[in-house]
Amino acid sequence: MKENKQHPGWTLAVVCAAIFMLLLDLTVVAVALGELQRDFDADLADLQWVVDAYTLPLAGLLLTAATLGDRIGRRRIFAAGLALFTLGSLACALAWSALSLDVFRVVQGTGAALLFGTGLPLIGAAFPDPRRRAGAIGVFGATLTGATAVGPLVGGALVDGPGWRWIFLINVPIGLAALAVTRWRLTESRPENPRRADWTGTALLTGGLFALLLGLIRGHADGWGSPLIVGLFVVAGVLTVGFVVRQATAAQPMVDLSLFRSPTFTGAALSVFTVSAVLVGATTYLSLYFLNTLGYTPFEAGLRFLPWTLASFVAAPLAAQIAHRVSPRLTVGGSVLLAAIGAAMMTGLDGDSAWTVLIPGFIVAGIGMGVQGAVVSQVSLAAVEPARAGMATGVVNTLRQLGIAAGVAVWGVVYQARVxxxxxxxxxxxxxxxxxxxxxxxxxxxxxxxxxxxxxxxxxxxxxxxxxxxxxAAGIGRMMLLGAIVLAVAGVAAVILVRSPKPAAPVPSEEVAPAAVSAV
Known part of the structure; x- marks a missing residue:
């Protein structure tokens, strides 16, 4: 295997810049939804697809992208991801309709999957020394947290300033600069015995997700009992079963289902999915509430998320410092229960409420989200043997994106019906x-x-x-009440399932890098 020993600093910088961009685009669009709705005369389904058209390929292709990087070369796949993401961003900035924007977001999300799947392994190869690698991974984790925290603010400033198209256009010069650095400063790397890409599994997973999300998003307009919606749900179920069968029987599956035999891994994975679905998925509708119901500008709406994002940003490093001293069932299960309490505290809105009613819930939910993000990857990895560390991390991050996509779709059903x-x-x-x-x-x-x-x-x-x-207010209240129930159940399940890890053998350098992916 080749290792990048010549320019580790450049590798860290360009990977962090690329990951910052792709994660920023998960949250930056939230405060632009009001402008998109006006400019394109978009309905709620169009706005949901602005988010899900990005997260669907990101979730469905992430594990395959990592495998392709191992076989073809991580730098090559990373460069292809940069090119695709940059091209998709330019196309999004030039979109002329809601449908065209959604299509171009798919291009963006595909590029993001290539970047996310290869970024951290590139860092692992560039920093073979365990001590330096740990520091580099810490910078990478801080980048993930920072991107999530500043997304609404950056989006609000751009929408209020030059306009919503700049939330995409700003990626173009950054992407081109990162592509140049990748070409001239990054060294190729790949493992000696790469896995094969599971294209059948990828097609089944992505197709099943698309059918499910389309059914959820179109259900209100077309009728839940209509042939189209029932047919979509049947297709989603068939493809999902097919995916599970494929993973259980394939020689080199995309997802090793035996990971879920570990109660600890299952509990950690459940916490990742539910926190992403409930809290990150809810930001779309909270943004619409701030923009169109309370009448704030995009930047003002972004500022309203600060209590949430700052609480998460502060809680994450503190939790990481004490995680080894506290039982993982308390950190993982407790963080999800904190998120549940925070969601429950957001149910007190009424027609006369100011946005400040949400602040206590934002802070508590943000703390829970930050703690969960700081500890869940380490807990997941401690539950599996070192040889499957990369697979475990990939599954956790895939579930995170799946949670966001599912949350946007499901909460859209709840919000639309209640309002x-x-x-x-x-x-x-x-x-x-x-x-x-x-x-x-x-x-x-x-x-x-x-x-x-x-x-x-x-x-x-x-x-x-x-x-x-x-x-x-009623729509937000109903959404957060149901979210609090889901999180409470997941938190109790995590407390029951997650156990203290057994001492493990040292992890090889190729496996340590994927292990440290922090939460989004």
């Missing part, structure tokens, strides 16, 4: 015709918030505005 019902209830019996009430309810459910008042006579605007504010 529409509340508007209908509050406006029934008013001077508005029934058809107008239904139209207003659908628009509010799609995230339009108090902007729906533009469609009614002046004399009714106060009534409709109050209904829209109450409905937005």
């Amino acid at each position: 529409a019902d509340e508007v209908t209830t509050r406006l029934s019996g008013s001077a508005l015709p029934d058809d107008s009430v239904r139209s207003l309810a659908d628009a509010a459910g799609a995230g339009a918030g108090t902007r729906i008042v533009a469609a009614v006579p002046e004399a009714l605007r106060d009534l409709v505005s109050a209904a829209a504010r109450a409905a937005g």
Whole structure:
């Protein structure tokens, strides 16, 4: 195996820059959703796909990208990811419709999978000395946390300044510079005995996820009992079963299902999926609430997330320092239960509430998210033998992206239904015709918030505005209540499943690098 010993600093810098970009694009779009909705006359399904069209290929292709890097060369795949991500970002900036933006986000997400799958192994090869490698991995982990924390702020500043297209356009010069550094300063590396890519498994997983998400996102508009939606769910189920069978029988599976025989790994994996689904998935609808219901500008909306992101940013390194002194069932299970408490504290909104009602919940949920992110990878790795460390880390990170994609889709169903019902209830019996009430309810459910008042006579605007504010608060409250229940169940399960690790043999350098991927 070749090792990059010539330019380790450049390797760390370019990998961190690339990973920062791709993770920033998970959260930076949240505060731009209001502008996208106006410019493209987008409905809620279009906005959901802005997020899920990115996370779906990122989740479905991440493990395959890592395998391709091992076989073809990590630098080559990393460079291809940079080129694809940069091209996709430029295309997103030039998008002319919601559909075109969603398609270009798929290109971005595919490039992001190539980058995420090869970035950390490149760092591992560049820093063969264990002490220096540990420091490099610490920088990498801080990059992940920082990207998540500043996403809403960066997005808000760009949307309020030069416009929403710049949240994508800013990636272009950074991507080109990173591509040049990759070409001239990174050395190729690959393991001696690389695994084969499981293309059948990749197709089954990605196809099943797409069918499931499309069914969830289109269910409200097309009817949950319609042939299309029922058919999509049947296809999703068949492909998912096919994926599991494939992984159980393949000689070199994409996902080693035997990992889940470890209760500790299963508990840690469950915590990753649920925290991502509930908390990260909820940011889409919290952003719409800030933008369209409370009327904040994108930058002001980004500032409202600071208590959450700062709490997570501060909690993560503190948790990492004490993790070895505390039982993992307390750190993993306790962090998810903290997230559950934080979500429950966000259920107290009503039509007259200021955004500050959310601050206590933001802080508690942020602490839980930060602690979980700091410890879950180490706990997952301690549950498996060193030879499967890379696979374990890849599965954990795949579940993280799957959680985000699923959360955006499921919470869209909950939010849309609750908001529409509340508007209908509050406006029934008013001077508005029934058809107008239904139209207003659908628009509010799609995230339009108090902007729906533009469609009614002046004399009714106060009534409709109050209904829209109450409905937005009710939608967030219902979403966070269900999220708190899901997190509470997952937290209890983690407390039961996660166990203290047994002493393990030293991990080879090729396996240490993937082991340290921190949480998003």
